[in-house]
Amino acid sequence: TASFTIQDTLAPVIESQAANLTVDCDGAGNTTELTAWLNSFGGALATDACGIVSWSNNFEALSDDCGLTGSATVIFTATDECGNASTTTATFTIQDTTAPVIEIAATDLTVECDGQGNTDALAQWLNSIGGAVVSDVCGKATWTNNFEALSDECGATGSATVIFTATDECENTSTTAATF
Numbered sequence: 001t002a003s004f005t006i007q008d009t010l011a012p013v014i015e016s017q018a019a020n021l022t023v024d025c026d027g028a029g030n031t032t033e034l035t036a037w038l039n040s041f042g043g044a045l046a047t048d049a050c051g052i053v054s055w056s057n058n059f060e061a062l063s064d065d066c067g068l069t070g071s072a073t074v075i076f077t078a079t080d081e082c083g084n085a086s087t088t089t090a091t092f093t094i095q096d097t098t099a100p101v102i103e104i105a106a107t108d109l110t111v112e113c114d115g116q117g118n119t120d121a122l123a124q125w126l127n128s129i130g131g132a133v134v135s136d137v138c139g140k141a142t143w144t145n146n147f148e149a150l151s152d153e154c155g156a157t158g159s160a161t162v163i164f165t166a167t168d169e170c171e172n173t174s175t176t177a178a179t180f
Contacts, residue, residue: 008050008082018042018076018090025069025096025138034062034092038074042090046078053078062094067139067169069094096170100141106130106164106178113157117150122180129164130178139169150180 019042023033037043038059046053056077062070071093079085107130111121126147134141144165150158161179 008048008080008084010049011084011086012046012048012053012078012080014044014046014078014086014088016043016045018044018074018088020091020093022093022095024098025067025094027068027137029062029068030094037092041076041078042074042088042092044076044078044088044090046086048078048080048084051081053080055079062092065094066171067096067136069096069138069170096138096168096172098137099172099174100134100136100166100168102132102166102174102176103135104131104133106132106162106176108179111180113155115156117156122150125180126162130162130176130180132164132166132176132178134166134174136166136168136172141166141168141174143167 021037023030038057041055057074059072059074062072064070071091073089073091075087075089077085077087109125111118126145129143145162147160147162150160152158159179161177163175163177165173165175167173
C-alpha cells in the first residue's frame, strides 16, 4: 500500500506590491478613495499555483493629524486555500495643501476723528477682520493680523493698512488686506 499526497506549503507570490496613495483632503474623510484603495488591495497582485488567493487587511482607522487629515499603514494579506499567506504593506494618506479660501475680502473703513484715537472703532474693525470671511474644506481657519499702530497724520488722524492672515489647522495660509 502506498499513498500519493499533493500538498501546498508555498505561500502566494506577491507579483505587484501594494502602493502608497496620497489624496487631497475632501473634508468628508475621503471615504470613496480609501474604500477603492482597500478594495483593490492597494494595487497589489498575487498568484498561487495551487488555488485561489483571497485578500484581507488590518485597516482599523486613519490617524488624527491636522484638520481632517490622517494616514494609515495597512498590511494586505494574500492567503491561499491551504492557509499559506504572503503580505505587502502600504500607506494611505490624506493631506491638506490647500490654503483657506477668502470668500469675502477685508474692506477699508474710514471713520470721523473722535479726538481719542478711535480705539473702539479700530478694535471693532480688527476683531471683525475688516469684514473678511474665510472657508476651509479640511478644518477651520483662525485669523491673525499685523496691525501695530496708526500713522501720525494731521491732528489726531492717521491710517494703517492691515494684512489679515487666515491659517488653517495644517498651517496653510491666505491673506487679505484693508486700510483703517
